[in-house]
Amino acid sequence: YNIAQFSDFSVDFALENIESLKLSVQDEKIARLILKEIKSRLKFLQNVGLGYLTLSRSAATLSGGESQRIRLATQVGSQLTGVLYVLDEPSIGLHPRDNKRLLETLFSMRDLGNTIVVVEHDEATMMAADHIVDLGPRAGIHGGEVVAEGTPAEIMKNENSLTGNYLSKRYEIAIPEKRRKPKNFLKIIGAKEHNLKEIDVPIPLGVLAVVTVVSGSGKSTLVHDVLYKGLARRVYHSIEMPGEHKDILNWQIIDKIIEIDQSPIGRTPRSNPATYTGLFTPIREVFSQVPEARARGYTPGRFSFNVKGGRCEACEGDGVIRIEMHFLPDVYVTCETCKGTRYNRETLEIKFKGRNIAEVLEMTVEEALTFFDSIPIIKKKLNLLNEVGLGYIHLGQRATTLSGGEAQRIKLAKELSRSAKGNTLYILDEPTTGLHFEDTKQLIKVLNRLVDAGNTVVVIEHNLDVVKCADYIIDLGPEGGEEGGKIVALGTPEEIADCQKSYTGEFLRDILRRKKDEKNAGILPNKNGGKNNSKKLRGEGRTS
The missing domain is CATH 3.40.50.300 (P-loop containing nucleotide triphosphate hydrolases)
Structure with missing residues (x-):
């Protein structure tokens, strides 16, 4: 060579x-x-x-x-x-x-x-x-404390630690009692991009499907390059070239393909959860209906920081001034004119229930739920953000300060707010990155809601808590690189566990065996996924 x-x-x-x-x-x-x-x-x-x-x-x-x-x-x-x-x-x-x-x-x-x-x-x-240092007890403004520290055994004994409760199996993400049956299948024919070995892959519809592989075996190539780009080419006539394959059968069943990744919801300080989810429009409409605003002739546009009129012109509605640094990352400093509020003095004089628009944007989702309790259109969107475990984030929090996991869950909340038509294929790549057990549990609930609405969810994931909750698993391997790119096993988690050649099956066997032993011993999970003798799990609890 x-x-x-x-x-x-x-x-x-x-x-x-x-x-x-x-x-x-x-x-x-x-x-x-x-x-x-x-x-x-x-x-x-x-x-x-x-x-x-x-x-x-x-x-x-x-x-x-x-x-x-x-x-x-x-x-x-x-x-x-x-x-x-x-x-x-x-x-x-x-x-x-x-x-x-x-x-x-x-x-x-x-x-x-x-x-x-x-x-x-x-x-x-x-x-x-x-040694473990467990921070919490919850996220955002509700966290920042040391809940527990010590060896794993000491953490597991601490009932105040959410992490300890999950490690000790007092709380756990329950395995579903029944698996959904696929309504139909897409079929990828002859996928051979990169290291894929000209494989035919069935993609089940109407279920939560998980693609599992050892690292480097072709998961992203199959799901992103072949499936997503291939369907986008057929459904949306996308000009982007898909990964090499012969055909995708039954693609006509799919109405929409949506890839929900952990990329930022925006790259400027103006992007925030309220604008991304469409929540900001009804909030601005509420402020424009205040008697003082109507007397001054203010429209909803007056309360936007993206156009001239109501915004602070010194920072152009950003709330911060960007200082360019040569050979170093740019530095952002708070605007001295508006003190970070983004609006001019006249706009801030308009108040709804004693709060101006800047103060509303500083509210967390939980605070806003109480504040807008009487306005259904706003409350519905806030409820969805709360349900995906984001009750602690601020409505106007800059997109640049959100983690990848938070950005992904904001995107999920937006999808849940759409009218349920079914026949949409959602693709997620490792959505549990950066998530605690409790957040993962919340995420699985959200994914199941999308499936229950008649959609298909395909997840690339290694987290065994998600894998064990799947309706159908596509296991690629057996190794990474040139030794991978083949189908090792297909089917339910139970069927994958029976496959001796599957590394995923090897780890699933232990989990499913433990569930079977508990069932035989008469230890049934409580409504929180833990054992019957465990204390009630607070749904909103989390550590980060």
């Missing part, structure tokens, strides 16, 4: 070739140290679950989780001691099998004399920790 060909190898294949290399005695002496270094670095990449990546892969095409794990592999190779490492959700995008390898890498770094601080919601990572 020349250097260009070798660079196109995956980490796994490159390591295999290096280890099987046969050299003469003299060449062995010359290359010994170089080969040792190459092997160790390839093994580091393999151990953090990146064996499927090609060595020549462009850095711009890597996901956030992949980039973080490459940096982690670099640190492992440096063999430094006395270092404090901080990792933010390193398990993002990892199958439970690959997560084991990542934990072993973290242990090896710890054992060198380093300290590893991990922000994580993954159960296996928490159970493997030496």
Whole structure:
């Protein structure tokens, strides 16, 4: 192989070739140290679950989780001691099998004399920790306190800790008693983009379908490049080129395709939950109907910060001034004229129930629910934001300050507010990223509501709490990279668990076996998903 060909190898294949290399005695002496270094670095990449990546892969095409794990592999190779490492959700995008390898890498770094601080919601990572700091008790303005700290065993004993209650299984996300049956199937024929091996994949309709794979096995290629872009081409006549495939059968059944990802709901300070969900329009109409506003001739447009009239012109309704920094990120400072309210003095003089428009935008969803209790159109949209677990966010909170998980749930709330017509295909890529057990439980409820309205939800996910609640699983594998791209198993979680070749089935077996044992022992779940002897779970509780 020349250097260009070798660079196109995956980490796994490159390591295999290096280890099987046969050299003469003299060449062995010359290359010994170089080969040792190459092997160790390839093994580091393999151990953090990146064996499927090609060595020549462009850095711009890597996901956030992949980039973080490459940096982690670099640190492992440096063999430094006395270092404090901080990792933010390193398990993002990892199958439970690959997560084991990542934990072993973290242990090896710890054992060198380093300290590893991990922000994580993954159960296996928490159970493997030496010490846990649990923040809460809820999110946003209701959080910011240390609820519990100690070893996993100590956290599990603490009944005030929501995390401890889930780890100890006093609370849990219940496995559905019945699985929905698919109404029909889309069928992808001959998908062979990237590492997909010209596979035919059935996509069940009218159910919650989960695509599970070991890392790098082609999940995003199949769901995003082939399914989403392929349907968009047929339904919307999109000009975007889909991944290589022969056909998609029964696509005429689908009316709409919506991909709900964790990208921001807006990239400017003016974008916020109220404007994105359509909530701001009726709020502005309410203010325009106030007697003082009518006397002054103010229309709903007066209360918009996107057009001239009622907004502060010094910051053009942003509430902040952007200061461009050469070679550094831009800095935002509060506008001195409006003090961050976004509006001019005349607009702020108009009050509804004693609050002006800026004060209303500063309300949390929970506060606004009480404030607008008598206005059904506003209350309905606020209820949906509250139901997806976002009661703590501010109506006018800048989109740039929202996390990926929060942005995704705002998009879900917007979809729930639409008239239910059915026959819509929703696609979500790892929606549980950054979510605590309680938030995941709330998310599953929302996804089930979309399915119950006659829609189809396809989720790419590794979180076993979501996988066990699926009606149908598409398991790809068996490995990542060139060793993947095949269908390993199809069917309900119970059918996947019976498949000995499936890594997903291996982890599902333990979960389903535990449920069966509890049922046989007469331990039935209570309405909160926990055991009968557990205390009542507060629906609004969460940690972050």
